[in-house]
Structures are given as structure tokens and as C-alpha cells.
Amino acid sequence: MRPTRTLMLAAAAAVAIGCSDNSTSPTDGGTPGGGGAAAGAITVGNIFFQSGHNGTRNPAVDTVAAGTTVTWTWTGTGSTPHSVQSQGSPGFTSSATLTGEGQTYTQIFTTPGTYQYDCAVHGAAMSGTLVVQ
Ligand SMILES: [Cu+2]
Numbered sequence: 001m002r003p004t005r006t007l008m009l010a011a012a013a014a015v016a017i018g019c020s021d022n023s024t025s026p027t028d029g030g031t032p033g034g035g036g037a038a039a040g041a042i043t044v045g046n047i048f049f050q051s052g053h054n055g056t057r058n059p060a061v062d063t064v065a066a067g068t069t070v071t072w073t074w075t076g077t078g079s080t081p082h083s084v085q086s087q088g089s090p091g092f093t094s095s096a097t098l099t100g101e102g103q104t105y106t107q108i109f110t111t112p113g114t115y116q117y118d119c120a121v122h123g124a125a126m127s128g129t130l131v132v133q
Pocket residue numbers: 047081082083119120121122123126
């Protein structure tokens with residue numbers, strides 16, 4: 001009885017080690033560097049847009065599936081106003097000019113296309129590209 005139980009414990013330990021080895025390699029893929037946030041989370045900073053998903057900045061370049069809710073969040077902007085301003089075609093509804101930590105602007109993108117945006121206050125000094133597919 002006792003030897004059998006010891007063997008089973010050894011086998012269980014081996015399985016656990018195998019699992020932890022596998023978990024050290026990322027499985028989500030396509031997330032080089034960056035904050036690791038879900039696709040569609042974008043930081044509005046001084047003076048940049050930055051993808052929360054892959055870390056790209058000026059332009060922040062994000063690729064999302066059609067139907068994704070995209071959220072821009074004002075982060076560390078202090079008293080400096082910014083906006084999310086659609087540029088060119090296809091376009092989307094631009095935000096108001098907002099000031100203050102933690103402000104957010106959300107849009108749901110349902111139509112595939114490449115959307116360009118900047119900031120109405122800072123123009124091309126802040127830029128982003130959203131690829132909806
Ligand atoms: Cu700005």
C-alpha cells in the first residue's frame with residue numbers, strides 16, 4: 001500500500017512540473033512589450049497617444065475586431081487639455097476637448113477600415129491609427 005501511494009505522489013509532482021514549464025511561455029501572442037491591456041485601450045498623455053495593448057506611441061497603432069469598444073483614457077495629463085479628433089475618411093465622432101486625470105472617451109467601431117486621429121489641441125504632435133477588421 002505504502003509504495004503504491006509514493007509512486008502516485010511522484011507521478012503527480014511530475015505532472016505539476018510539466019504544467020509550470022508550459023505556463024512560462026506566453027500563449028496570447030501578438031503582444032510585444034507594452035502594458036498588456038486588452039486591444040482597444042489607449043492612453044491619452046502629454047503629448048502622445050499610446051496603445052495600452054502593444055505600447056506603440058505617436059502613432060498609437062491598434063488593430064481591433066469590428067464591434068470592439070475602444071476607450072481612450074487621459075493619464076497623467078494634469079491641466080493640459082486634449083481630445084480625440086477623427087482625421088480623414090473613414091471617420092468617427094470626435095470627442096470634446098477634455099481636461100483632467102481619468103477622463104475617458106469611448107467609441108464602438110463596427111465598420112472595418114483604417115481610422116486616423118489626432119488631438120484638436122496639439123494636432124499632429126499627437127497621433128493614432130486604429131485598424132478595424
Ligand atoms: Cu493633446
